[in-house]
Amino acid sequence: MAEWVSLSEAIATHLHDGDFVALEGFTHLIPFAAGHEIVRQGRRRLRLVRMTPDLIYDQLIGAGCADKLTFSWGGNPGVGSLHRFRDAVENGWPGPLQIEERSHSDLANAYVAGAANLPFAVLRAYAGTSFEEAFPHIRRVTCPFTGERLAATPSIRPDVTIIHAQKADRKGNVLLWGILGVQKEAVLAAKRAVVTVEERVEALDAPPNACVLPHWVVSAVCLVPRGATPSYAHGYYERDNAFYQLWDAISRERDSFAAWLKRHVLDTANFGEYLRVQAEHRALESAQ
């Protein structure tokens, strides 16, 4: 049953050290505010999963929150590398990061299998690639009807899934639209789900086939306007492309990353304050 709580309370209650955690959002509706709160509360040894670990996981990895990452594409979209992710994989900084690598199709199927309460996903995948010999989590099964050999991979069933959405009503029913990625599957695959939203409304007024997550599959709902920035929220605000470019410079060196993290995340009380500090910095930079 969804409870309306503050984001700090939701993370404190539902996310524990060592948890298997999904923060999903495919370019759109990425739960940045929740990621920052995880850093602020100093969670450790998290096992993270995400199809596209972009800036949000670069921040969590650089901040030392993660022991393991399951993913299918790790980059700064349209810009280049994730420097904190690469530093962790290539140099073990700030600590070693175990990785479990898959393809998009695999992870999407694995979330579906998790939501369907199945132990593994079956798909036509990986033929001819190095994946099978490199990773024990990719195996083959034989179709009992046709004899076809198909790929089998473990389903994804997070302890906690966190997503950002456009709206929720008083009861905590959640509505999202636009590019939906794997958010619905990731929520239904998880033991607990935390949702941050742009807006709290009296009624969702959603058409019959809209993507609505009923309040009773959501553990906590938090009102966090602009909580997906620098990604975007369809109908609310645009992607902050300039920040993705800035991140390349901020994250390139350990010192500049640590200074940014302290000033913008660790030394701010919440996402509202983060947004104010961001705005001041950006105004200062553009004035120079």
Place this chain on the structure above:
Amino acid sequence: MTMAGFTSDEMMTVAAARRLGNGAVCFVGIGLPSTAANLARLLHAPDVVLIYESGPIGAKPAVLPLSIGDGILAETADTVVSTPEIFRYWLQGERIDVGFLGAAQIDRFANINTTVIGDYQRPTVRLPGAGGAPEISTSAMEVLVIAKQSKRSFVERLDFITSAGFLGGGNARERAGIRGRGPVAVITDLCVLRPEEGSRELVVASIHPGVTREKIHANTGWDVRFDRDCGETDAPTEVELVVLRDLLARTAAAHGKVGNAA
């Protein structure tokens, strides 16, 4: 590098766009493939159906998206479906005519590496990883690859095969049980390569204007061969150049940066 009024990047994008037929259903990678596919849509292929892995089907963006899930893709699409649906019903369902891919590294049999350079556990360079490419390269009916050519990208041996081309050549791809036909052309800033009949080794099918065979040799990590009929790629027409430059200028104005980045 400007030569005779166009750059080698423009030649590459135009040559790639020409390969995409009108009405084709195309699964588009971000970056160079997205630029070429949208150029085709604005030129000779107005009815091409562009599918992006984030969920948009039939996207018709006025400017190039910076990321695979930009809002403009959703707003201009015929429909937007979930990411699992894209991979399960549309790609694995074999409704894609052409998969359009980029490549960090490619070998003589058009196998692609976007995972690591060096040992997997101790990589020299950690690349972004697979994304949608492994299944695009096997489930799409055919594949186009667009990549800048150099000794670093066109290599003798891949450290990791992320996406299958023709594996060890010959009929190795079919023997591995792969259903799609695989790469039909690799378009670079120097030339167009295609798999040779029988061996399935990439051979140079046409050389872009102003490029020499020596330059292609110098930028290929294996002893690349030239097709017996190898000629010169048609230079970009004025219309092709105007439409491409206009698209990139609109994109730059919208995003505040040049939009041809991979």
